[in-house]
Amino acid sequence: ASLSQDGNQYRVRVYNTEGSLYSDAVNLSVNAALSVPQITNQPAAQTVFENNTATYSVAATGNPAPAYQWEVNTGSGWANISGATSSTYSFTAALADDGNLYRANVSNSEGSVTSDEADLTVTSEPFAPQITTQPASQSVFENTAVSFTVAATGGPAPSYQWVLNTGSGWADISGATESTYTLTATLVENGYQYRVKVYNSEGTVASNTVTLSVQEVVEGNRTGTAIIAPIVRNDPQDTYPTHYSDFGWGGLHQVPTLAHRDAIPNDLRVNGMVVVISGTHESYYLKDGTTNNNWAVYPPKDLVFIMPTSTDSAAPNNFLYYSTDQSALVYKDHSGTTHSLY
Known part of the structure; x- marks a missing residue:
């Protein structure tokens, strides 16, 4: 039997010389193999x-x-x-x-x-971009890296295009297609305006306009928590800094203890001068006077300085700073390498 015969009916005819008859019909069921x-x-x-x-x-x-x-x-x-x-x-x-x-x-x-x-x-169901964090205006010294950042949601995930207005209208910034745009600020860019277009297949939204302020680095200028000032060495005995007058007003000076700070001669003190205690990494500056009563704790932030000459171990115009996790003054050159100043 084959599957093609499934359902066929069969019967038999029985006969002789006297006559014939048929049996009952029977059905054939053919099942597929297991x-x-x-x-x-x-x-x-x-x-x-x-x-x-x-x-x-x-x-x-x-x-x-x-x-x-x-x-x-x-x-x-x-x-x-x-x-x-x-x-x-x-x-x-x-x-x-x-x-x-x-x-x-x-x-x-x-x-x-x-x-x-x-x-x-x-x-998620598609929806037009929505800005959740706007970029902020920035104020920096020249030749400093600065970043503008935006945060946004959207479905599909949004794309970004930063645009710039130098005073002649808005133009796309080539390659600025991430949520953060970073540049090295120059004086030419002082006053430039920035914003970002955030878009997907469902729509486009523009961020707030922000402004970049770039300040020129001038020797002796003091602004906020950054001090631009001459740097002087300690004398070999480290008893108190010398040669202040060789570099004009103030500057950054390092002494081993508070007693050494208080022993700095009056004729070498200048209102605004900064002293770092090498033993404790604390910083002080003379505020509104030059007596020991005028020492004030300097804000616990890294200080940034510019070398005015090549008389020290750093090359001219390299950035120098004192960090509270350093044991002495150090400077960082333009390649980012850190060197000890003392």
Whole structure:
């Protein structure tokens, strides 16, 4: 018998010289051979917006007809999905489902087979960019790196284009296509305005306009927490700094103790001079006078200085600073290398 004969009916005619008759008709049922399930159509990866329906399907043959059990892997291994027992599995996707993997186990009495894995990508509904943090205006000394930064949301994720107004209208800045734009400020750029266009397929929004202020570095100028001043060495005995008068007013000086600070001769003191205590890394400056009563704690921030001459171990115009985690004055050259000044 073959499957093509399934359902055929048969009977027999019985006869002799005296006559004939037929038996009752009988049916022939031909069943397919028993077989392990075989998958003929694998499930495919899905990409949907959140709160939309994701559907996975599998097709398989087998005898007896196979049963199905869908499984999910959220990152901790495979687990059965309760109630997902047909050849198609549909559900409402949430953002938390993004990255999950799905597969089907197909089985009958003869065996089982597992489908390929199919991943799920869930994204937010598309929406135009929204700026959550605006860039801020910046004020820096010349030849200093400065950054403008914006933060934004959007679906799809937004792109960025920084634009510049030098006084003749807005123009794109070539290559400035990240959320942060960094440049080295020069005096030419003093007063320049910046803003950023944030855009995606759903729309565009422009940030607030910000301004860059660039201040010229002038020897002896003091602004905020940055001091631009001559640097002098300690004398070999480190008893108190010498040669103040060789460099004009104030400057930065280093002494080993508070007692050494207080012993600096009056004729060498200048209102505004800064003294660093090498033993404790504390900084003081003379405020509104030159007596010991006028010493005030300098703000605990790194100080930035400019070398006025090449008489010390640093080259002219290199940046120098004192840091509270250093044991002595150091300077950093234009390549970023740090050197000891003493």
